[in-house]
Amino acid sequence: MSEIKKFMYVNRKAPYGTIYAWESLEVVLIGAAFDQDVALSFLDDGVYQLVKNQSTEQIGMKNFSPTYRTLGDYDIKTIYVEKESLEERGLSIDDLQHLIWEDEDEDWAEKDSISVVSREELGKLMEQQDVVLSF
Amino acid sequence: MHLLIFDSNHNNNKRYRNVKFGIVVNEGPYQHQASDTAYHFTKAALDNGHEIFRVFFYHDGVNNGTNLSTPPQDDRNVSLRWTQLAKEHDLDLVVCVAAAQRRGIVDQGEMERNGKPAMNIADGFRISGLGQLIEAGIQADRLLTFGD
Numbered sequence A: 001m002s003e004i005k006k007f008m009y010v011n012r013k014a015p016y017g018t019i020y021a022w023e024s025l026e027v028v029l030i031g032a033a034f035d036q037d038v039a040l041s042f043l044d045d046g047v048y049q050l051v052k053n054q055s056t057e058q059i060g061m062k063n064f065s066p067t068y069r070t071l072g073d074y075d076i077k078t079i080y081v082e083k084e085s086l087e088e089r090g091l092s093i094d095d096l097q098h099l100i101w102e103d104e105d106e107d108w109a110e111k112d113s114i115s116v117v118s119r120e121e122l123g124k125l126m127e128q129q130d131v132v133l134s135f
Numbered sequence B: 001m002h003l004l005i006f007d008s009n010h011n012n013n014k015r016y017r018n019v020k021f022g023i024v025v026n027e028g029p030y031q032h033q034a035s036d037t038a039y040h041f042t043k044a045a046l047d048n049g050h051e052i053f054r055v056f057f058y059h060d061g062v063n064n065g066t067n068l069s070t071p072p073q074d075d076r077n078v079s080l081r082w083t084q085l086a087k088e089h090d091l092d093l094v095v096c097v098a099a100a101q102r103r104g105i106v107d108q109g110e111m112e113r114n115g116k117p118a119m120n121i122a123d124g125f126r127i128s129g130l131g132q133l134i135e136a137g138i139q140a141d142r143l144l145t146f147g148d
Helices: A020-032 A044-050 A065-074 A082-090 A119-127 B034-045 B059-065 B078-089 B098-104 B106-112 B131-138
Strands: A005-013 A037-042 A077-080 A100-103 A110-114 A114-117 A131-134 B022-025 B051-057 B093-096 B125-128 B141-145
Touching: A005 A044, A005 A119, A020 A037, A020 A065, A020 B098, A020 B131, A037 A044, A037 A100, A037 A119, A044 A065, A044 A077, A044 A082, A065 A100, A077 A082, A077 A119, A077 B106, A082 A114, A082 A119, A114 A119, A131 B131, A131 B141, B022 B034, B022 B059, B022 B131, B034 B051, B034 B059, B034 B078, B051 B059, B051 B131, B059 B078, B059 B098, B059 B106, B059 B125, B078 B125, B093 B098, B093 B131, B098 B106, B098 B125
Parallel strands: A005 A037, A005 A131, A037 A077, A077 A114, B022 B051, B022 B141, B051 B093, B093 B125
Antiparallel strands: A100 A110
């Protein structure tokens, strides 16, 4: 498969309560092996997926949030978080995990993976995709 | 259905052509209408000469692949309808293995591998990996998701 397509995985749901977030992450990790042009976006309650210091002991669910920190190792460097969704929930980027990737071309310099973008910008980015998978 | 896709070989001349669709079903039968809508879309696309590269069942959508459901006689049989459509059109109905293992959708191989007492995969469905979903995204002209 020589053709490279632009894939965007859209995450719209809270990390717990339903399985969408966790099974979306499974798709992203498997999909990384296909060498496509991959971006992730987080909007609506999906922004809660990236909140740091998650603890799930009291609800007896697996805390899968550390997995997001491995995305850089899977060569996933482009993560959009919608500004309005953060604001509507009283969150800022400081409430989110610091996700990075290492730039091979710059002596493995650590670079931020997350960009906060407006709803309008995110809409335009979605328009540029070949495949949008929404979870 | 007439879907206008720009054909790059005819830059100044937009034409109708057949489209290769990938279909994703993310919700189970009856609880949610996603599988019904996906079925009707798939059938309409095939009836109008389009191609369905694959139907991929994920999340609770894997429950569409059971052969153990017994809906009331005056209702549609969601799983059976997929089975029949697959038979008529040689469709590739793929159930995600990871999602299926969680929810107890089992074929012969899974039954033997995981020491389960039974299998329940409906005719026309097969269990495979998430790579099949990504491949559908790459190969299809359009990947359509049915679900919430």
